Amino acid sequence: MPAFPHKLSSLIEQYMYSHDGRERAISTARAAKAIRTLMAVCPISGKELENAIAEAAIRHGHSVQFDLRELDEA
Numbered sequence: 001m002p003a004f005p006h007k008l009s010s011l012i013e014q015y016m017y018s019h020d021g022r023e024r025a026i027s028t029a030r031a032a033k034a035i036r037t038l039m040a041v042c043p044i045s046g047k048e049l050e051n052a053i054a055e056a057a058i059r060h061g062h063s064v065q066f067d068l069r070e071l072d073e074a
Contacts, residue, residue, distance in 0.1 A: 005043055011035045012052055016060040026057035028068040 015031050028050045035049075036042055042049065050068045057064045 007039060008035070008043060008052075011038055012056045015053075016056045016062070019062065020060055024063055025065045026053065026062045027065045028053045029065075031057075032068050 012031070012035060015034055016026070019026060031053045032049055035053075044052065046068075050066060053068075054064045054066070
């Protein structure tokens, strides 16, 4: 995983651990919503956040549903 703030990396990992043994496909939209609930000011968004979620999901053995529909703010 690229060097993101520790809190963001931890939240993404916690989300993956909470889904281990349950659903196989991780929705990037649902994961992003859960992460933003706990971290209102997220340092990344759009494709960068979606890719970070996808990388963690794959490391945890999940398939990924790329359904995050937001525009990058850049």
